[in-house]
Amino acid sequence: MSLPHAILTALLEKPSSGLELTRRFDKSIGFFWSATHQQIYRELGRLETAGLIRTLPQPGPVRGQKKEYDVLPAGRAELERWTAAAGEPKSIREPLLLRLRAAAVVGTAGLDADLARHLALHRAQLADYLEIEQRDFPPGRAAGENRLQHAVLRAGIGLETFWVEWLTETLAALSMEQSNPS
Amino acid sequence: MSLPHAILTALLEKPSSGLELTRRFDKSIGFFWSATHQQIYRELGRLETAGLIRTLPQPGPVRGQKKEYDVLPAGRAELERWTAAAGEPKSIREPLLLRLRAAAVVGTAGLDADLARHLALHRAQLADYLEIEQRDFPPGRAAGENRLQHAVLRAGIGLETFWVEWLTETLAALSMEQSNPS
DNA sequence: AGGTACATGTAACATGTTACATGATTCC
DNA sequence: GGAATCATGTAACATGTTACATGTACCT
Numbered sequence: 001m002s003l004p005h006a007i008l009t010a011l012l013e014k015p016s017s018g019l020e021l022t023r024r025f026d027k028s029i030g031f032f033w034s035a036t037h038q039q040i041y042r043e044l045g046r047l048e049t050a051g052l053i054r055t056l057p058q059p060g061p062v063r064g065q066k067k068e069y070d071v072l073p074a075g076r077a078e079l080e081r082w083t084a085a086a087g088e089p090k091s092i093r094e095p096l097l098l099r100l101r102a103a104a105v106v107g108t109a110g111l112d113a114d115l116a117r118h119l120a121l122h123r124a125q126l127a128d129y130l131e132i133e134q135r136d137f138p139p140g141r142a143a144g145e146n147r148l149q150h151a152v153l154r155a156g157i158g159l160e161t162f163w164v165e166w167l168t169e170t171l172a173a174l175s176m177e178q179s180n181p182s
Numbered sequence: 183m184s185l186p187h188a189i190l191t192a193l194l195e196k197p198s199s200g201l202e203l204t205r206r207f208d209k210s211i212g213f214f215w216s217a218t219h220q221q222i223y224r225e226l227g228r229l230e231t232a233g234l235i236r237t238l239p240q241p242g243p244v245r246g247q248k249k250e251y252d253v254l255p256a257g258r259a260e261l262e263r264w265t266a267a268a269g270e271p272k273s274i275r276e277p278l279l280l281r282l283r284a285a286a287v288v289g290t291a292g293l294d295a296d297l298a299r300h301l302a303l304h305r306a307q308l309a310d311y312l313e314i315e316q317r318d319f320p321p322g323r324a325a326g327e328n329r330l331q332h333a334v335l336r337a338g339i340g341l342e343t344f345w346v347e348w349l350t351e352t353l354a355a356l357s358m359e360q361s362n363p364s
Numbered sequence: 365a366g367g368t369a370c371a372t373g374t375a376a377c378a379t380g381t382t383a384c385a386t387g388a389t390t391c392c
Numbered sequence: 393g394g395a396a397t398c399a400t401g402t403a404a405c406a407t408g409t410t411a412c413a414t415g416t417a418c419c420t
């Protein structure tokens with residue numbers, strides 16, 4: 001039950017249309033929750049039916065025309081409830097680790113190339129995050145009202161840093177394995 | 183498309199019944215891929231229909247009786263194919279980060295208690311992993327054929343370490359926020 | 365008039381979750 | 393024979409993914 005709340009948060013930050021939301025889910029929100037435009041349109045319909053958001057009044061035809069939503073009081077209340085509620089930490093679900101375990105059984109042929117690809121991608125993502133941090137949270141500025149936003153970004157940086165280090169180690173171990181199979 | 187391959191790997195490691203698989207998914211495999219028994223039974227049925235696994239011959243009634251599976255050559259081939267194939271790194275999907283972002287909009291009331299809860303859980307999980315590492319991969323032993331298994335465990339340790347550190351920082355920032363709202 | 369970008373949607377399917385149903389075995 | 397445990401399964405629903413359909417606005 002996270003997507004509706006992600007949408008409520010995004011709409012509170014700024015009333016938007018479905019496509020605008022989709023773009024925001026490809027950027028900042030998507031760092032920790034991704035969604036396709038089909039999911040978003042479906043969920044916007046449900047949220048409207050449930051009385052948590054509404055379409056801003058607009059003239060003329062509907063199909064193919066921009067449709068802006070904003071959050072109703074009931075939606076804000078629901079988001080407050082959800083934010084304070086307890087949630088179980090969901091366990092990791094990472095196909096790459098699964099493939100490593102499979103490789104332990106059926107052999108590591110072809111695995112290193114893909115690990116190297118992942119390493120490059122995570123390095124690029126980490127560089128992105130660090131750039132955003134430098135731009136939006138420069139060291140001099142006394143961390144003001146946006147400590148929470150910074151904490152979220154720090155999580156992204158920490159996770160990408162972990163993957164870069166782990167992939168580097170693992171690639172090294174794997175090449176030892178192949179040059180010197182014990 | 184990860185669950186079928188997780189099951190194939192588990193069955194190659196050791197032929198098992200549905201319930202035995204469920205238990206293994208609650209332990210080691212579940213560290214990076216969880217599944218309920220309903221998912222597992224459904225997937226076992228599909229894999230058998232697809233000719234990738236088979237039921238070991240057994241006498242008597244079926245319902246309520248243990249049913250063991252093992253992997254057919256086609257299943258092994260499919261697992262080899264999947265292991266070597268490229269896969270996109272899936273982006274993070276973490277409700278906790280979403281809630282932090284929501285809290286930046288609707289307020290942080292009640293959030294710190296749940297962050298503290300998460301911190302305790304991640305600390306416990308980290309302690310578990312470290313114990314397993316000490317037991318199964320003692321420092322003296324020259325890392326032999328099970329480098330891959332160790333790499334997977336190192337990933338678990340690295341991720342839990344990250345969460346413990348991040349939650350500690352974030353809780354500190356949050357309490358500053360509340361005692362001294364700028 | 366044709367192409368491209370913008371914008372909203374439908375349909376079909378795959379995967380994951382929750383609740384419940386049923387039979388076999390063992391222990392008391 | 394009743395309770396607990398082992399074991400396999402069904403059904404309904406929620407969520408996520410993939411492919412496609414349709415209309416508008418603007419530029420050439």
